Amino acid sequence: MKRPEDFYDKELAKKLTGITDDKLLEFYIEGIISRIERAIGYDLVKCEKTEFIQGVDTNVVYLNRKPVEQVSKALWLKEELSFRVDEHRLILTAPFCQSEFLEVTYTAGYDILPLDIQMFIFSTLKENLANENGLKSFSLKDVSYSYFDKVQQSENFRRGIIDLFGVRV
Numbered sequence: 001m002k003r004p005e006d007f008y009d010k011e012l013a014k015k016l017t018g019i020t021d022d023k024l025l026e027f028y029i030e031g032i033i034s035r036i037e038r039a040i041g042y043d044l045v046k047c048e049k050t051e052f053i054q055g056v057d058t059n060v061v062y063l064n065r066k067p068v069e070q071v072s073k074a075l076w077l078k079e080e081l082s083f084r085v086d087e088h089r090l091i092l093t094a095p096f097c098q099s100e101f102l103e104v105t106y107t108a109g110y111d112i113l114p115l116d117i118q119m120f121i122f123s124t125l126k127e128n129l130a131n132e133n134g135l136k137s138f139s140l141k142d143v144s145y146s147y148f149d150k151v152q153q154s155e156n157f158r159r160g161i162i163d164l165f166g167v168r169v
Contacts, residue, residue: 002045003030003033003045004045004111004112005134006112007045007110007111007112007113008029008112008113008118008121009088009118010022010025010026012118012122012124013025013029013118013121013122016119016122016123017066017122018126019125019129020156022153024124027138028125028128028129029121029122029125032121032124032125033121035090035122035157036161036165039158039161040161040165040167041064041167042064042065042109043109044103044109044110044117045109046069046107046108046109046110046111047107047108047109048072048107049064049065049103049105049106049107049108050103050104050105051063051064051103051104051106052101052102052103053101053102053104054098054100054102055095055096055097055098055099055100055101055102056098056102057095057096057097057098058095059091059092059094059095059096060089060090060091060092060167061089061090061091061092061102061104062088062090063088063089063090063104063108065088065106065108065109066088066108066165067083067087067088067108067109068087068104068106068108068111069105069107069108069109070085070106070107070137071083071085071090071104071105071106072105072106072107073103073104073105074090074092074102074103074104074105075102075103075104076096076100076101076102076103077100081093081094081096082103085167088108090104090106116164117164120160120164124156124157124160
């Protein structure tokens with residue numbers, strides 16, 4: 001899915017990562033965004049989405065994409081249901097049964113990434129580029145640097161996804 005030109009702050013990304021080449025910066029950031037999207041199971045860009053959700057004998061349905069901006073319709077057995085929306089939960093006036101599917105059409109996602117998500121992306125990029133030579137640590141006079149290995153970087157990424165999006169990866 002095509003992202004808007006201002007989906008993230010490129011100037012802030014340049015300052016924080018030290019990468020000045022626009023194409024290279026975009027390549028790395030798009031790669032990290034794609035990795036996030038694979039982990040959470042949906043695109044971050046705002047769009048309209050139709051989901052078919054199997055009944056669970058309840059009147060509360062959790063929509064996959066976040067943040068939910070608007071729910072335009074909820075159909076059960078081809079009839080429109082009345083509902084209200086609470087964040088990413090669709091609350092129906094009556095429960096629907098397990099053997100049936102609810103068709104929900106809604107708009108969700110971001111026009112512009114929130115700053116906390118941008119900072120996560122930029123810091124992940126900086127961390128991934130910080131140790132291109134594979135060093136564990138080095139020292140210059142009184143200052144020493146230690147780098148995370150790939151396993152620790154991957155674990156940091158996983159924990160960041162859980163913190164930001166509330167999904168297990």
